[in-house]
Amino acid sequence: MSSQSADAGRVGNAIGLVRRVVSETSDQDVTFLAAAVAYYAFVSLFPAAVLALVVATAVGGEQLATVVLAASDDVLTETGQALLINTLQSGGWEGATVISLLLTLWGTLKVFRGIDTAFVKIYGAVESASIVDQIKDSLVVAVSIGASFLAMVVMGSVLAALNLDVVLELLGVLVLPAVLSAAFLPMYYFFPEPRVSVREVLPGAMFAGVGWTLLQAGFQAYVNYQSASGGGQVELYGVVGAVLLLVTWLYFGAIVVLVGVVVNVTLADDKGVGFDAGAPGLGGRPATDGRGGAARDRHGKGLAAYARQHMSEDEREDGPAPDLSELDRQVAELRADLDDIDDRTVEKPALEDELKRYVRSRMRRGHARGWGPYLVLLYGVVLTLGAFAWLDGWFAIGAMLILFLSTLGLYVLFVLAGIGLNLIDVPGKAIDAVRKRRGQ
Structure with missing residues (x-):
């Protein structure tokens, strides 16, 4: 019976956590913030792909460019890849390189700014980091996001090239969430203000890693389905369909990342992390007695215990009887203050x-x-x-x-x-x- 009660309690806690995460996600406008991040990510992603193909062609020729293009199967449809090829074959590589570099830098900076704004809003930080710290954190995030994309592309390419059996493919799918979680962990650790511990941000990073794995699997399944069916719908929608699909994927990916932030904040609130347990009502929490329990000041029991623990013998000694005239004067002053407050109160x-x-x-x-x-x-x-x-x-x-x-x-x-x-x-x-x- 006790084990069943414990299991029911765990299920109830999990359901309560999910409800709080959903409520906090709605209150913090996470979907709106994710839309901004997804837009700037798209603006920087396509020019970055063009730039990567130009560099690959200049360094290793068409063979290396073919390898780079084949590695993008997990993030681009056949129509998107054809659009990249047509862009490069149309000439003007120098201009495309310069424009792609500028758009990539601008979009990347806006992505970092959007993520930083989302972290500040969700964590409720009063002061943001300095410019130097923001640049340093942005570099860390650039490495983490780049590593996550690289891990997805490399993992998918390796599994497709080796033609492994079902067991090894399943093993690769199980390894990918761990790789993505490790790639996202620096972002969840460096962006919050004030700093938090690695243990506090680990749940959000794991949530983002698993979520991106599911998104990648769904995207790959859709691409394989279109290839098997002859790509009729892809040809129907053309470039517009490829763009909409990529933007949608980035949008849901940004939602997963920001929901991971909400998970970390919700778990930290449940544990009281970052708040002083002895401060009355700090952070919207009730006053506590310093040991996690609520202060029982209704009948003076909690305050009396606090006085016995923290006050000296001289402070606890009873003093002389109060002066009644002084008490009357203080009561009169208090009533005058209340009347003044009533006069200033709007009806x-x-x-x-x-x-x-x-x-x-x-x-x-x-x-x-x-x-x-x-x-x-x-x-x-x-x-x-x-x-x-x-x-x-x-x-x-x-x-x-x-x-x-x-x-x-x-x-x-x-x-x-x-x-x-x-x-x-x-x-x-x-x-x-x-x-x-x-x-x-």
């Missing part, structure tokens, strides 16, 4: 009226205006893409000039519409001013 009806006026003014001010610039941008993008697709030469240049002028004119129309809406708001503002004056 609920007045606060509600003020909030209603503010909400009405903001609704009128923001009504039907936020979408204006987006419509202008969509208009210009759609027509510009059409000009690129169906026009050539001077016709395309003329069409782009007309699009620029028409987009500018459309923006002017939206500005004039905004001015008209401001004029419509004048009566409402006047009514709010009269109501405010009557309320005073």
Whole structure:
């Protein structure tokens, strides 16, 4: 019976941990942060692949470039690989190298900045690290992420080249999470502020390693399925499908990494890591007696025990009886302070009226205006893409000039519409001013 109760308690604790992780993930907007990281990772990944192929071709010729391209099977579909080959075969290697290098550096810096922002937000750090520490941590993260990608590519290439049996392939799949966990461990260790121990960040690194292994397996299964079926859907969606698939993979990979951070923070909160157990209510926790138990100050028992333990004999001796006149004076001062606080406290009806006026003014001010610039941008993008697709030469240049002028004119129309809406708001503002004056 006791073993069953213990097992039920462990299951309940695990379910509670999962619920807290899910709640914290939602509260910290982890999916939004992961989207930013995935975008910048994609911006830097494709130029980095182009740069790697250019360097491989320059150093080892087409043979080394073929090996590098074959090693990217785990992260690129056949359409993505074909896009890389077409980019290199179109000429202009020097320009492609320079642009790829700049985009890779810019995207990598933004990825590190996004990850650092996510760590600061999830850990709730008040002060971020210095510039020097951020650069050092970014270098460590670059090595760890590069090692993780390299481990995935090398492991998949080795298993595919050796044509091993099912047992050895399963062994390779079991080894990959450990390799990825070791690659992610420096990132989880160096990014938090203040510093944490390796033991505290190990669960998140293991979670990320297992999660990325599952993502890699799913991606590889999808690629194999498309290859076996003739790639009909890949040909249907073309480059757009390859880009969407890669961005989706990076997005879920970033979510797994950031959820690993949430796991570390949740486990640290459960254990009280990083908080002073003797400080009352520190970090949203109740006051404790220094031994993990709650302070029993309702009837003075906990405070009395604390006094017996930490106060000297002289401090515990009873002093003379208090002066009643002095107590009356202190009570009068306390009542005066309370009256002053009541005078400065905003009454609920007045606060509600003020909030209603503010909400009405903001609704009128923001009504039907936020979408204006987006419509202008969509208009210009759609027509510009059409000009690129169906026009050539001077016709395309003329069409782009007309699009620029028409987009500018459309923006002017939206500005004039905004001015008209401001004029419509004048009566409402006047009514709010009269109501405010009557309320005073």
